[in-house]
Amino acid sequence: MDETMLRRRKRLLGLNVNGRWREDAVADDMLLVDYLRDIAGLTGVKTGCDGGECGACTVLIDGEATPSCLVLAVRCEGRHVETVEGLAANGRLHRLQQTFHERLGAQCGFCTPGMIMAAEGLLRRNPSPTDDEIRTALSGNLCRCTGYAKIVESVQAAAEIAP
DSSP: OOHHHHHOOEEEEEEEETTEEEEEEEETTOBHHHIIIIISOOTTSOOOSSSSSSOTTEEEETTEEEEGGGSBGGGGTTOEEEOGGGTOBTTBOOHHHHHHHHTTOOSSSSSHHHHHHHHHHHHHHOSSOOHHHHHHHTTTOOOSSSOSHHHHHHHHHHHTSOO
């Protein structure tokens, strides 16, 4: 093991991830995206741009859509973090997951988890958003496979389904 790795300070991080309390030893400089993928095993969170510009790593932190590549894991001490894996319940897809599937909002799937989490953050704040409000809420999430029409349509369809 590299000497620098041996010297990295670690601390015990306690947080709620997808409704379950976790405590894990993490390096002070570990990003939340790396914690979620490498320690918590939640690979729906994607690493894209590493700079908060693509939205592939978007999660909800205390209900607020946030790019997890811009947040140190230790800054989430005692907080609630939600990923796309936490949306489905009892083996059933969440309404956004279902509508993205039915309305073809998901293409290759790389950006989809971040899009869904950004949309979930919006729908919790505003259960009946306009097209412009949806586009604004998703403006930090990039999709290279499709135009955004099917994605917006998917969010609109989810908004019509009671949570």
